[in-house]
Amino acid sequence: MGTMLQAACSCGYTSGSLMYGIGFAYFETGSYWELAYCDQCSVVKTVDGKKKKVCGKCKNQLQVYKKKGASIDEDSMPHLPACDEFEDGQSYHCPRCKEEKLIFQSCGCWD
Secondary structure (H helix, E strand, O other), rough: OOEEEEEOOOOEOOOOEEEEEOOOOOHHOOOOOEEEEEEOOOEEEEEOOOOOOOOOOOOOOOOOOOHHHHHOOOOOOOOOOOOOOOOOOOEEEEEOOOOEEEEEEEEEEEO
């Protein structure tokens, strides 16, 4: 089951609902959803972990959020996200103010 998150920063930035993790379709398609941001467009979004991470608006490379302290080998098996991975009180990069003040809050579940 996946998690729906919302990103919020003290600068005033808030995202819409972000689908994160895997749902039932993973077992048929292998698709999983990751959190990413575009500094150029100042947006946090979800992207299919199996596809190229490019912003649909400006075409720049998206930066994928990784849990702080995690060491993930991009060439190995894909990192399947845990439902509560980003609900840890850690602060992350905000694409609006460019500071490490963004937090993720749970706002539901999805399948």
